Amino acid sequence: MTPEPSTVTVADLGEQLLLQRLQAFCPSDLVGDDAAVLSTPPSEDLVVTTDLLVDGVHFSLGLATPEVNTTPPWDAGWRAAAANLSDLAAMGATPLGMTVGLGLPGHLPVTWLEQLYQGLTACLQPYHTPIVGGDICRSSVTTLAITAFGTVAPTQVIRRSQAQIGDAIVVTGVHGAARAGLELLLHPDVAATLPASRRSQLITAHQRPIPRLDVLPLLWRSLAAAAPERQAMVAGMDSSDGLADAVLQICRASGVGACLDRLAIPIPPDLCPWVTPEQAMEWALYGGEDFELVLCLPASVAHHFVTQLGAGAAVIGEILAGTGVSLIDPTGHLPVQCLSLGRGYQHFPH
Amino acid sequence: MTPEPSTVTVADLGEQLLLQRLQAFCPSDLVGDDAAVLSTPPSEDLVVTTDLLVDGVHFSLGLATPEVNTTPPWDAGWRAAAANLSDLAAMGATPLGMTVGLGLPGHLPVTWLEQLYQGLTACLQPYHTPIVGGDICRSSVTTLAITAFGTVAPTQVIRRSQAQIGDAIVVTGVHGAARAGLELLLHPDVAATLPASRRSQLITAHQRPIPRLDVLPLLWRSLAAAAPERQAMVAGMDSSDGLADAVLQICRASGVGACLDRLAIPIPPDLCPWVTPEQAMEWALYGGEDFELVLCLPASVAHHFVTQLGAGAAVIGEILAGTGVSLIDPTGHLPVQCLSLGRGYQHFPH
Numbered sequence: 001m002t003p004e005p006s007t008v009t010v011a012d013l014g015e016q017l018l019l020q021r022l023q024a025f026c027p028s029d030l031v032g033d034d035a036a037v038l039s040t041p042p043s044e045d046l047v048v049t050t051d052l053l054v055d056g057v058h059f060s061l062g063l064a065t066p067e068v069n070t071t072p073p074w075d076a077g078w079r080a081a082a083a084n085l086s087d088l089a090a091m092g093a094t095p096l097g098m099t100v101g102l103g104l105p106g107h108l109p110v111t112w113l114e115q116l117y118q119g120l121t122a123c124l125q126p127y128h129t130p131i132v133g134g135d136i137c138r139s140s141v142t143t144l145a146i147t148a149f150g151t152v153a154p155t156q157v158i159r160r161s162q163a164q165i166g167d168a169i170v171v172t173g174v175h176g177a178a179r180a181g182l183e184l185l186l187h188p189d190v191a192a193t194l195p196a197s198r199r200s201q202l203i204t205a206h207q208r209p210i211p212r213l214d215v216l217p218l219l220w221r222s223l224a225a226a227a228p229e230r231q232a233m234v235a236g237m238d239s240s241d242g243l244a245d246a247v248l249q250i251c252r253a254s255g256v257g258a259c260l261d262r263l264a265i266p267i268p269p270d271l272c273p274w275v276t277p278e279q280a281m282e283w284a285l286y287g288g289e290d291f292e293l294v295l296c297l298p299a300s301v302a303h304h305f306v307t308q309l310g311a312g313a314a315v316i317g318e319i320l321a322g323t324g325v326s327l328i329d330p331t332g333h334l335p336v337q338c339l340s341l342g343r344g345y346q347h348f349p350h
Numbered sequence: 351m352t353p354e355p356s357t358v359t360v361a362d363l364g365e366q367l368l369l370q371r372l373q374a375f376c377p378s379d380l381v382g383d384d385a386a387v388l389s390t391p392p393s394e395d396l397v398v399t400t401d402l403l404v405d406g407v408h409f410s411l412g413l414a415t416p417e418v419n420t421t422p423p424w425d426a427g428w429r430a431a432a433a434n435l436s437d438l439a440a441m442g443a444t445p446l447g448m449t450v451g452l453g454l455p456g457h458l459p460v461t462w463l464e465q466l467y468q469g470l471t472a473c474l475q476p477y478h479t480p481i482v483g484g485d486i487c488r489s490s491v492t493t494l495a496i497t498a499f500g501t502v503a504p505t506q507v508i509r510r511s512q513a514q515i516g517d518a519i520v521v522t523g524v525h526g527a528a529r530a531g532l533e534l535l536l537h538p539d540v541a542a543t544l545p546a547s548r549r550s551q552l553i554t555a556h557q558r559p560i561p562r563l564d565v566l567p568l569l570w571r572s573l574a575a576a577a578p579e580r581q582a583m584v585a586g587m588d589s590s591d592g593l594a595d596a597v598l599q600i601c602r603a604s605g606v607g608a609c610l611d612r613l614a615i616p617i618p619p620d621l622c623p624w625v626t627p628e629q630a631m632e633w634a635l636y637g638g639e640d641f642e643l644v645l646c647l648p649a650s651v652a653h654h655f656v657t658q659l660g661a662g663a664a665v666i667g668e669i670l671a672g673t674g675v676s677l678i679d680p681t682g683h684l685p686v687q688c689l690s691l692g693r694g695y696q697h698f699p700h
Contacts (some may be wrong), residue, residue, distance in 0.1 A: 032510065032511070032603060033440075033441060033509055033510055033511075034399060034437040034438075034440040034441055034510075034587050035397045035398055035399035035437045035438060035440070035441045035498075035500075036397065036398050036399070037395050037396070037397050037441065037502065038395060038396045038397075038398065039395055039396075039504075040390060040395070040396050043392065044390075045387050045388060045389055045390070046388045046389075046390050046396065046446070046499070047385045047386065047388075048386050048388065048449055048482055048497075048499065049384060049385035049386070049449075049483060050449040050450075050451050050484060050485050050495070050497060051451065051485050052451035052452065052453050052485045052486070052487050052489075052493070052495055053487070054453050054487055054488070054489040054493075056490075057487055057488060057489070058487070086384075087385045088384075088385060090383075090384035091383060091384055091385045091387065093385070096396070097398065099398055099399075099400040099497055100400075101400050101401065101402035101451075101495045102402065103404050103493055132398055133398060133399060133400055134400060135400050135401050135402045136402070137403070137407055137408070138404070138407060139402075139491055139493065140406075140490065141453075141489055141490050141491050141493075143402070143404075143453055143489065143491075143493050143495075145400070145451045145493075145495030145497075147398075147400060147449055147451075147495075147497035148385075149396070149398065149499065150385075152387065157387055159383050160382065160383055160384075161383075237383070237384050238384060253382060253383075
């Protein structure tokens with residue numbers, strides 16, 4: 001692509017040339033009609049998820065104030081794709097494609113938009129997932145509407161409502177890293193003693209989360225080996241709105257309670273030097289945006305599965321009869337704490 | 351649903367209650383997980399289309415100036431659903447579901463949103479098409495992101511690129527009605543002699559267009575009877591961006607030209623008393639938003655098909671070798687006119 005001065009705007013280019021530019025990111029056989037046509041695997045169900053992302057809420061254009069721009073366009077694109085792929089992973093689905101709707105102010109630089117698409121496609125590339133269509137229109141606020149769809153065998157759908165009393169609660173990785181990365185971006189002076197490589201790892205966790213599609217084949221293998229009768233009954237969701245939210249939502253949907261072991265929750269080791277244990281636990285439970293999966297499995301499967309997943313994965317608790325979710329300290333130093341919904345990010349807060 | 355004062359806003363209700371309100375419009379077995387799961391017919395391909403609609407561009411909230419509000423929320427919802435169903439019809443696809451993403455200012459009345467959803471679901475209802483998911487977030491400008499998906503037998507996909515030299519060009523209904531309806535809304539004083547019922551028909555054509563999903567079974571039946579070898583080779587698209595645009599896009603994608611007969615283009619009879627023939631033809635060709643289908647078929651099929659469709663449907667021209675699209679007057683009164691792209695609505699006009 002020809003390098004272009006970053007001063008060329010969406011309005012300079014006009015709708016037709018802009019569409020041509022963006023179609024370069026789509027497979028040529030999928031665009032050019034009123035809709036895209038895609039083959040789906042026979043006997044699989046369709047899984048669909050959608051997200052709307054708005055400048056100033058989910059990312060910050062920061063065109064006027066680049067110093068507070070915590071999400072450059074490449075990363076905004078990556079995160080948008082990752083969030084939707086993570087929703088598919090949370091259902092047990094393999095991604096098939098994605099559509100992108102864009103509301104754009106005329107003064108937006110075209111380079112911003114191309115970097116957004118580069119981030120989107122970079123995140124999709126390992127999963128061979130194409131952008132199959134989209135729409136652009138003018139808007140006073142930059143808006144990104146993503147719909148992702150995938151397929152899943154009907155026997156492998158993961159649902160929030162399928163947790164069974166006695167299930168082990170598994171997380172596929174550490175929690176709190178994304179929130180810590182945001183802190184480092186917002187307050188570059190904190191954690192001055194943390195080596196640069198460790199800082200950038202936490203910032204990457206915030207800016208470029210990895211959807212955990214990789215865990216699905218391991219999950220099916222562990223289940224097939226240890227508990228084939230439970231393949232159609234895994235409960236789970238992703239932890240994009242926080243670990244506490246995920247466990248609470250699963251319990252509410254399944255009509256069960258849970259008990260989490262404070263010491264078992266995997267927290268990034270790089271938080272220790274500059275964050276109190278209380279703060280680290282707060283970020284792990286409520287920080288959100290870690291995009292790990294929270295799964296409820298028979299204990300026999302869970303331990304095998306966690307071993308397969310390696311670093312960061314852990315059994316953090318158990319599904320119980322009842323309704324509440326309590327956080328316990330097995331050493332007895334801290335009192336039992338009840339988790340509650342609604343401490344994460346709320347649109348339209350009261 | 352309890353009647354509610356129109357002063358209750360999105361911010362008053364808050365995100366959780368708002369989600370609950372909107373979920374009432376979705377089948378309960380489809381919401382509540384990270385994504386929706388849908389069964390698809392075996393051996394059919396998936397068809398996906400997406401639209402972004404923004405207040406002030408595609409509809410007008412008109413909260414401050416209700417007198418210029420040409421698209422009340424119920425109609426904005428209907429039109430958004432109709433436009434996406436029309437894209438599916440243009441591909442030959444049967445609708446399966448729709449997702450709705452909403453960017454909302456806090457001051458938006460909840461009743462506006464519920465009327466929008468009532469319009470959406472009213473349009474979807476005849477096709478048994480559910481809203482299968484969505485997303486809400488705050489935004490300074492009301493934004494509606496729709497993704498519709500459907501399925502089609504691989505042998506029945508309608509594409510722009512499939513027009514054959516010698517094909518008859520068929521429209522499934524009159525053109526110019528939606529543009530005329532808009533004129534009546536913008537200038538209530540024009541066409542004073544037009545009876546109220548005729549006025550409201552034109553306004554309805556603008557506010558509540560019908561996606562032409564009904565023509566697909568008739569099309570397959572006509573093709574099966576007269577030209578079974580052409581079932582996989584129908585060219586077409588919808589006329590949402592104008593009839594001229596549709597014919598030009600099909601010709602460009604198929605590498606062919608076309609000739610349209612000025613007298614064959616079906617124009618609503620109610621335009622005669624108050625619009626010049628030149629203006630009526632301009633609206634038919636470039637007005638847009640009629641949401642009819644423009645199809646290229648063997649002549650033998652076309653005439654049978656048009657008879658089946660009844661009032662408004664017509665053969666309007668023929669696909670020719672070459673590249674241009676000319677509009678001819680068989681009586682010889684008017685000179686041949688060459689149609690051109692880009693006279694329809696452009697986002698980001700130069």
